[in-house]
Amino acid sequence: MSKSLRDRLLGLGTTPDRALPAGELGAPGEAGDAVALVGTDPLAGLTIATPFVRGPVAARAESAVDRLKRELHSKLVERLDLSALDALRADGKLEQQIRAAVLEFLRTEQAPLSAAERDEVIDEITWEVTGLGPIEPLTRDLSISDILVNGPHAVYVERGGQLELTDITFRDNAHLLAVIDRIVSRVGRRVDESSPMVDARLPDGSRVNAVIPPLALDGPVLSIRRFGATLGPADLVSNGAMTAEMLRFLAACVVSRLNILISGGTGSGKTTLLNALSAFIPDNERIVTIEDAAELRLQQQHVVRLETRPPNMEGRGEVLARDLVKNALRMRPDRIIIGEVRSAESLDMLQAMNTGHEGSLTTVHANTPRDALARLETMVLFAGTALPVRAVREQVAAALHLVVQVSRGSDGRRRVTSIAEVTTMEGDMVSMQEIFRFRRRGVSEDGTVQGSFEATGVRPQFAEAITTRGIALPADLFVIR
């Protein structure tokens, strides 16, 4: 019997169109992959079969188990009350219901599955109905930092800094789109042809971005970035982002309610450091956090988390960070933490800091402490304040105590490269003095940046304020070694 080469590569014609008898059922995808390229085949001996069949462009043949799952899924969707699913899931009853439905289905279809295969089907259907479908198990694997889906047939993960292609696939564009839709609709957003790009987040705080056709040319693209909140203060010392002395100093500043601005470029570790420093906020304080996409993981009990909202389809309902800052002030906060200042909220934040809401923490996108102040100033001026530049600078100087600069070196390592105190105005300029810095000495042969952290010998003006709070700083903390 001769089949076309294409059919054989795709495994077409090798999957019987009926439920398979016991013993013939393979793992999902196996039927499509198990095409033997031997005998008269001109491509015999070439090892292209598997990559080709699994590649991003090749359509995959549906295995018997896949088909069973798809039928089972649509039957389940008919039977289950979808609106009650989340409640059922919270009660832990969902799996029970699905199990019962699967067992009944398998009985009526007379589909013979082993107990292990049955459990697998039950898991997959549960993920399919309420979770993230085929990528659900990836979200539970803590060694994975990013999940990148480039169309239905190419799912990559980043593990330990390396990208790997997985053998997980979605059935087709529609399947992937359904998962994207579920993620974004959970947070009140939507994705369709008229709004083909969307940001959202998963319940665990991971950031999600989806772009669908026509903007994405090869099918829907889903990027899940799970970084942000995994490194604690001690980790930052042990992985060389700063010294124990620097951490001790920063911790004392946080406890002493100084206003701290963390500055850095894209992906330099701003959010990670903000999160780590927040660990030093005493437990008895009421903290309000304001973010565009909730990434912070505060460990304290008394935390109110607020998140901005983009406009809806009709262009209405947008809630800006500045609206949330204003509202936060009415919530009797002890501390306000703004994930990142990007625009007009900077003005409200400065005003809050200057009217007794001390101990605030935020981040800004800038490459040096001096740039960070300039960025802040520009944002405040753009916020439409009638204040002259000098008055804005006075506000900045009065509000901020400390700028902490983080940078990603050419070796990929993140470091706290400068800790600078904001002192007063000198003439028309805000003056600053560096307390700690990373002195770069060069790059070794393997590309590692060489250098060391050092105190500059300057004792900050607020050191007094820290010690009067009863926090002891080592006598030689600021001494050049």
Ligand SMILES: Nc1ncnc2c1ncn2[C@@H]1O[C@H](COP(=O)(O)OP(=O)(O)OP(=O)(O)O)[C@@H](O)[C@H]1O
């Ligand atoms: N000190 C560190 N050591 C190792 N990895 C780090 C360190 N700080 C941050 N990272 C990692 O770097 C990545 C980016 O960190 P983070 O999100 O904190 O940066 P960011 O400056 O806030 O980025 P963005 O510009 O996207 O807001 C994450 O994967 C994080 O885990």
Ligand SMILES: [Mg+2]
């Ligand atoms: Mg960030």
